[in-house]
Amino acid sequence: MSYHSISSGDKCLELFGKVERSKDYMINLACSLIKIPTINPPGLNYEEFVENAQTRLEELGLKTQVIKVPCDFPDRYILLGRTEKGKSLIHFHCHYDVVPSGDEWGFDPFTPIIRDGKIFGRGSSDMKGGIASVFLALKVLLELGIEENVSISLTPDEETGGQTGAKYLVENRLVKTEMAVMPEPSGIYNIWNSSKAALWLKVAVCGRQSHSALQSNILNAFEGMLKVALEFMNVKEEINKRDLGSIRGPEAILINLGGICSSGSAVNVVPGNATFTVDIRSMTEEGIEAVELEIQNRIRKLKEKDPKLKVYIKKLLKAHAFTVREEHPLCKLLEHCIKETMGMKPKFTTCPGFLDARFFNKAGIPCIAYGPGLLEASHSSNEFVIIEHLVTAAKVYALMVTHLANSKCRKKHVLHQIS
Ligand SMILES: [Zn+2]
Missing domain, CATH: 3.40.630.10 (Zn peptidases)
Known part of the structure; x- marks a missing residue:
């Protein structure tokens, strides 16, 4: 110098x-x-x-x-x-x-x-x-x-x-x-x-609140949330498998699920709402977008299989x-x-x-x-x-x-x- x-x-x-x-x-x-x-x-x-x-x-x-x-x-x-x-x-x-x-x-x-x-x-x-x-x-x-x-x-x-x-x-x-x-x-x-780059999401699944003794044909929001969360976990697993040995370390895409989650109001009430947060980190915006796209595809397929499932995803934060x-x-x-x-x-x-x-x-x-x-x-x-x-x-x-x-x-x- x-x-x-x-x-x-x-x-x-x-x-x-x-x-x-x-x-x-x-x-x-x-x-x-x-x-x-x-x-x-x-x-x-x-x-x-x-x-x-x-x-x-x-x-x-x-x-x-x-x-x-x-x-x-x-x-x-x-x-x-x-x-x-x-x-x-x-x-x-x-x-x-x-x-x-x-x-x-x-x-x-x-x-x-x-x-x-x-x-x-x-x-x-x-x-x-x-x-x-x-x-x-x-x-x-x-x-x-x-x-x-x-x-x-x-x-x-x-x-x-x-x-x-x-x-x-x-x-x-x-x-x-x-x-x-x-x-x-x-x-x-x-x-x-x-x-x-980072992306924070809040994922909400809506069902209908009712008496736990009368739950024949309604969607339990918590159970719906588990199905959705499982799709996020599958994406995370795939990324981990792909990254292993190649881009592990600071370059890897990280996904944190359930930083905050909530569901229902009482033991004897079928939950009408259930939510969880997702935190995705990547070196590039493209990395985040690829995860977003994969999640959207999976949730669409999930909804096709189960039309009662109502899923709403809100972006809490996007950092480039x-x-x-x-x-x-x-x-x-x-x-x-x-x-x-x-x-x-x-x-x-x-x-x-x-x-x-x-x-x-x-x-x-x-x-x-x-x-x-x-x-x-x-x-x-x-x-x-x-x-x-x-x-x-x-x-x-x-x-x-x-x-x-x-x-x-x-x-x-x-x-x-x-x-
Ligand atoms: Zn600081």
Whole structure:
């Protein structure tokens, strides 16, 4: 790589030293953000979170704006922060919602605990820890007088598809930037430069509710649902057989059945309705479409055999895949900064989940994910983030901005410098 390492030497040490010395600021911030239970679904305490984060950004010296997303209750807010007006060199896109805590926690998920160099609490890895790293990077940059145009967004609803968060933000052109990074829990040794396509379905089978003693000729919706679910299982089995030994691993199509299911209302009532969800993941949209088509064919045949069967399929979410090439200047810049911070090259991998980054890429803004959290810890009980990883991520983010700022000063765009 021919790269003028403008932040190396003394400047780099100064930057890293400042990040290290402000570690407590970041730990306190991460804990205070975790304490606000922004649980989604349904989308709780968003206003309180945004007010808190807005105050913190303004304390750092950023100009802020809160946008209320037009949608049903509960209210949704997007927080924007920037150092200057106009198009930013780099944008940090964060989501502030967290998944419900679930059970099996050894402590209150919203009262963070610091132990063994880790912060424990819901959202610590995904992604309030990452938000704190970005805030620390901004704090240090502003203290060093590096005030190039940098922006940040904090949006809700990523955990339920991002329609009323990142999608609204991007489609309404509320962010103007050259490139974007998401501090999602990729781990500090890894860059997510691509993510899978996803399709979420809700399958409903309708019968007629009646007394369980009088069920002669009516369809039991639960029994109908089992027949339909069996067809999904058959498709899944066929895919598994086909993929075995060839495209197993991140490339494989994954189908999760029954994430949520429901049926009937009482033991002595024939269920009139039964539903189950399906989650399909694939590297390509074509992979998802092939599964959809196969399912439609099978259900059609099922209905031909049993005309009483009423099946309705509702699309809950459709997320397209994206890839930012490893040779892309944004990937090169991030790779370079990680190497400069940690002395080792990161890996480029595909995020197994879907990312808000897809909305940016679709709109022509290159966006990848790199953050301090761990995917294994995310969404699980006793979620945690390693404090040293928060520090490392903050250094990497600050270094990215420094490189971009320096290259702008020299009137040569960084994108042409990295090769
Ligand atoms: Zn996340």
